[in-house]
Amino acid sequence: MFAVFPSARKVLRALALPLIALTLAACDAVPGAGFGSGPNLNSGEAVPVALLVPGGSGQTTDELLAQSLENAARLAMRDLNGASIDLRVYQTGGNASTAAAQATKAVDEGAKIILGPVYAASANAVGNAVADKNISVLSFSNNAAIAGGNVFVLGPTFQNTANRMVSYARAQGKQRFVVVHGQDSAGNAGRDAISSAVLSQGGFLVSSVSYALSQQDVIAAIPQIKSAVESNAADAVFMTTDTASALPLLSQLLPEAGVSTDTSQFIGLTRWDIPAQTLSLPGVQGGWFAVPDPSASATFSAKYQSAYGGVPHPIGGLAFDGIAAIGALVSQGNSNALSGAALTQGAGFRGASGIFRLLPNGTNQRGLAVATIIDAQVSILSPAPQSFGGAGS
Incomplete structure (x- = not known):
């Protein structure tokens, strides 16, 4: 020995x-290969974006993560090249059924895309809940098993x-x-x-x-x-x-x-x-x-600390990435800027930890x-x- x-x-x-921690048991991916045209965006109006965070669970770790995700999303909104986003935050309590209900509520209230939630089971539930509403879900999960259809995973795979x-x-x-x-x-x-x-x-x-x-x-x-x-x-x-x-x-x-x-x-x-x-x-x-x-990560961390006086959560940058991608697409002025084809453009986006792009199968590629x-x-x-x-x- x-x-x-x-x-x-x-x-x-x-x-x-x-x-x-964020790799959970495999869930059923939403069927389909994306949502063609995507929601119709009104020119000149702020785009409603629903941010689903795990706040409200009573767990300190979830509360800290929820705040970091919201902070990072708002940090990204400061530099969107003319795009205007109406960020609406919804608490899921880290619970799949609550997340699905909040996602439905968000879409009913006008959300054009959903950013989050964190946990794979919740992301899968959200994808199913809005599958017939032509809405994409950019989840913070890294579980490729739930990716596909209207659900994308932003977490490193x-x-x-x-x-x-x-x-x-x-x-x-x-x-x-x-x-x-x-x-x-x-x-x-x-x-x-x-x-x-x-x-x-x-x-x-x-x-x-x-x-x-x-x-x-x-x-x-x-x-x-x-x-x-x-x-x-x-x-x-x-x-x-x-x-x-x-x-x-x-x-x-x-x-x-x-x-x-x-x-x-x-x-x-x-x-x-x-x-x-x-x-x-x-x-x-x-x-x-x-x-x-390393350079991109250091820049994001420095901006976050300057704005909020503390370090971001290890996955907080994923919310920054989501807003950066949405903002980059919306700034082009197209009514179908959030379609599946637009979200999966080959050039990708630049986020908190460098370049990344969403793939047609719902997963992502990151420059490492x-x-x-x-x-x-x-x-x-x-x-x-x-x-x-x-x-x-």
């Missing part, structure tokens, strides 16, 4: 929790990150990948995203090793991972876990077992730079992972940078792109 240093055990205490990381790895000559993932919905979804990215970019998925969400099972998986790497001559080990789960343990025990990023590059599907104390873990040094455009950790400091290996090439797919 391998020794586990105390900090790894401490971070691993949350291993039984979901890998990503596994597929987007996997595509970016595999593309970079292939450019560095990596071609034989071992996937290491947890035996839960998030881990399985991450595995599938990595597999798709590897196969579409000419690499080889040589093995997949899973583990149950407990410290003992992670430890027990180490010999299996080592065998998979060595017997398949793998030059990359792609892990789906995050810093609050198995990453500290895997990144310590694999090198102790003889599998290190020096010979088989460690790659992460989640961010390895948060919380900050993760940067000091020996096992993550030299690993590759994706981060939002590739980072590593050297001497407990984040270093950018490949900068985030500043524009998209070709149409999204």
